[in-house]
Amino acid sequence: MPDGALLVVGTKSFCRRARDLFSKIGIPVATLEALEEDIDYEDVTDALLQMDGFDWGVFTSVNAVRVLSETAQRLGLERPLDRLKWAAAVGPSTAKALAELWKGEVFIPSSYTTEVLAEQLPNVEGSSIIAFRSGQADERLDTILLRRGARRVVRVSAYSVRIRVDADVPSEHSLVVLGAPSSARAYHLLCRSRGLETRPAICIGPVTGNVATKLRIAVVGVAEEHSLEGVVRKALEVIGNA
Numbered sequence: 001m002p003d004g005a006l007l008v009v010g011t012k013s014f015c016r017r018a019r020d021l022f023s024k025i026g027i028p029v030a031t032l033e034a035l036e037e038d039i040d041y042e043d044v045t046d047a048l049l050q051m052d053g054f055d056w057g058v059f060t061s062v063n064a065v066r067v068l069s070e071t072a073q074r075l076g077l078e079r080p081l082d083r084l085k086w087a088a089a090v091g092p093s094t095a096k097a098l099a100e101l102w103k104g105e106v107f108i109p110s111s112y113t114t115e116v117l118a119e120q121l122p123n124v125e126g127s128s129i130i131a132f133r134s135g136q137a138d139e140r141l142d143t144i145l146l147r148r149g150a151r152r153v154v155r156v157s158a159y160s161v162r163i164r165v166d167a168d169v170p171s172e173h174s175l176v177v178l179g180a181p182s183s184a185r186a187y188h189l190l191c192r193s194r195g196l197e198t199r200p201a202i203c204i205g206p207v208t209g210n211v212a213t214k215l216r217i218a219v220v221g222v223a224e225e226h227s228l229e230g231v232v233r234k235a236l237e238v239i240g241n242a
Contacts, residue, residue: 006235007173007199009183011035011161013063014228018177021232027239029177030170034186035161037063040135044071047130047156051083054154055127057102060090060114060141064132065097067158072101084130090117093227112226113205118144125149135160136182169194175220177235179204179228181211188215202238204231 006029008018015031022029044067059065072080080101081087087102089095091112098106109116118141128151131141135157142153163186176199178184184201191198200218203209205226209219221238223230 005172005174006030006177006239007032007170007175008177008179009034009187010179011037011063013037013066014179014183017228018179018232021228022235025232025236027236030173032167032169032187032190034164034167034190035182036164037159037161038135039067039070039159040157041067041071041074043156044068044132044158045075047132047154048072048075048077048080051080051130053128054083054130055085055123056121056129057081057084057087058117058121058129058131058141059088059094059098060117060131060133060137062094062097064134064158065089065094065101068132069097069101086123088117088121090114091225091227093229112230113207114141115144117141118148121145121148126151128152128154130154130156132156132158134158163189165190165193169196171196173199175199175235175238176201176217177204177231178202178208178212178217179231181208184208184212184215184217188212188217202231202235204228 008015008029009032012033015033088107095106109120145153161182169190178201198217200220201212202221209222212219221234223234
């Protein structure tokens with residue numbers, strides 16, 4: 001595969017982690033840091049100072065865990081989650097990040113989506129749940145948990161992302177890796193604004209794949225494991241079959 005033929009789109013942190021993983025297996029990639037993170041330290045600070053009374057802490061992305069960790073360090077809190085009974089992560093990458101803050105067992109659903117997490121989370125009835133999420137996340141997690149009998153679900157918008165309209169889009173790429181629905185939207189917008197055709201995409205999960213399809217980006221692969229590692233494996237499969 002020619003240098004730069006594979007383009008990774010996302011935030012700076014996602015692009016860096018993806019580039020590191022691909023470089024370890026000898027595949028050079030270009031990156032498009034199309035999304036800028038806006039971190040809401042104030043909202044997370046308020047949540048950490050009011051953790052009493054919550055049974056579950058739910059984390060739906062590595063970024064949410066990272067923001068919580070940074071906020072805890074600012075506050076001088078070494079064990080910010082100790083007052084929780086249980087912790088859950090949407091997938092293994094998020095659970096791995098959470099291991100730095102939570103020493104107990106982490107619940108991970110059988111399929112790494114927020115909907116499956118909400119449907120499979122144990123001990124929901126009568127429980128109080130705090131969920132650390134992206135500001136762009138929809139309300140399906142909250143809706144499902146409340147339907148299943150949760151006493152309350154408090155959502156903490158740990159961060160949000162916005163499109164970097166000044167980002168340069170490499171024109172020489174044949175495949176694109178999309179790690180989130182927001183990445184698909186950013187890639188589509190940036191290509192359209194520059195008169196470039198979008199390239200076939202490998203998506204981290206079905207939600208991202210659905211958004212890409214609606215934007216008329218051809219989807220040639222969706223990771224079975226909805227994680228960065230999973231999308232790297234799917235990219236290798238697609239490249240190998242090309």
